[in-house]
Structure formats: C-alpha cells, structure tokens
Amino acid sequence: MPTAELFAVIAFPNIDPVAFSIGPVAVHWYGLAYVVGILLGWFYARRLVSRSDLWPKDTPPMTLAQLDDFLVWAALGVILGGRIGYILFYDFAAIVDDPLRAFQIWNGGMSFHGGFTGTTIAMILFARRHGIRIWSLFDIVAAVVPIGLFFGRIANFVNGELWGKLSGAPWAFVFPNAGPFARHPSQLYEAALEGIVLFLLLAIAIYAFKALKRPGLVTGMFVAGYALCRIFVEFFREPDAQLGYLFGGWLTMGMLLSLPMLALGIWAMLRARPAAA
DSSP states (O other): HHHEEEEOOOOOOOOOOOEEEETTEEEEHHHHHHHHHHHHHHHHHHHHHOOOGGGGGOSSOOHHHHOOOOOOHHHHHHHHHHHOOOHHHHSHHHHHHHHGGOOGGGGOOOOHHHHHHHHHHHHHHHHHHHHOOOHHHHHHHHHHHHHHHHHHHHHHHHHOOOOOOOOOOOOOOOOOOOOOBBOOOOHHHHIIIIIIHHHHHHHHHHHHHGGGGGGOOOOOOOOHHHHHHHHHHHHTTTTOOOOSSTTTTOHHHHHHHHHHHHHHHHHHHHHHHHHHH
C-alpha cells in the first residue's frame, strides 16, 4: 500500500476523554457510555416486559418491579465480569507481576466476553431467586445489549483506543497514540454492526415475528450474531499489543473467544423451537 495513501485521511476529532469534572472528580465519556447504555437498555426492557402479547401464553416472564431490581444485578455483572475478563484474557501476565495493576483501569479496560459471562451468572442467580423463566430473562437482556455495545464502542473511538490496522481507506483516521499512519476506525465498525445492525435485526424478530414466544431464540440470535460481527471486525482491528496474533498472523484472542459463542448461539436457536412447543 503506498505510503501517501496512509496519510490521506480524515482528521481525528480531538475530543477530551473527560466529559466534565466536578471538583477533583473527573467523569469520563467511557463511564458515561456505560451509564447511558444501561439506562436506555433498562427503558427498552421495560417496554418489552409491558407487552404481554410478545410472550408465551401472553404472560411476561417477570414484573416491572422485578426488572427494576435486576438492573443492579446486571450492572454488577457487566462491570465486575468485564474487568475480571479483561484481566484474565488480555492482561494476566502483567497482573501477576503487579497485582495492583488490576485496579488501574487506565491500563486496560473491559472485556465484552468477561461482561457477557458476568451478566450470565447474574441472570441465573436472579432467575433462581425469583422463580423467573431463565431463557426468557436471557432473551430480555440479549435484546437490549446492543444498545450498550453501541455506546461502548463510540466511547472507545472517543478515547482513541482499540484502533484498527493500517489502512488507505478514505474514512481512515490517524489515532493520537497509534503512530503517524492512518488506521481503520474498527471501533465504529463494531458500533455499527454489534450495535445498530444487531439491535435492528433483533427488534424485527421480536416485533414482526414474535421471537420472544420461543424462549431462547433471541438469545441465540444475539450470541451468534455478536460472534460473527466480532470475528469479522477482528480482521480490521489491531490485536492487543501484549498478545499479538495467536496463530498464523491472523487469529486473535477476540476471534478465539467468539468461536464458542457462535456455537452456543447456534445451539440456543436450535433448541428454541422444541422448547416453545
């Protein structure tokens, strides 16, 4: 690729990662993205639970009060699971050398696969405690997760992190901390695919085809859909510096973690039909 093409790019918007400060406390866009994603997801989930015609036997799996209580469980699952997952999957060696690094969130953030696992554990515990149909609770959360993914990836772009590979595309950016050459805005690719496209596909399945009446179908669609989107974008995304490629100059940790999700999503969709019957 000609070097000149790598410089012919759109100027990166120099946005301060700190949205605003209250005294000594700095509020970052990344944190606001999590808050906005969770709140909008909660609002959308309430709309789904309020529509009895979307559910098996026209009976929602939980009350609005139970959904409000679950918000705290979900937030803890996302945050704790996401951070622990990042430590285990992407930064374990550095944490072993310096355990205090686990609390230094500015040295690495969150893992979606860890957040997915943490939220799954929270859902199972909450469903058992309140006698809620577990697959329907999975479906509610799966339907709203793309909202959080969209805002999270936009925050990654604002922070100038998780950038893509070198690119001469006219929409490429020179990221402040990624050297002098243009790169794919892989964060925006993920925001579009994992966020907008996946949300719309699930919404169409829910409202047009009453997918929630087959418990587990929406969950399977989301899990498999996310895995496919993530694997596709990984071909444009620069792998984490501390890991690099795992095999053959193309296999990344993101791909490796997404493969079991793809299999799990396909299985969930296949089992949804007999479960509904």
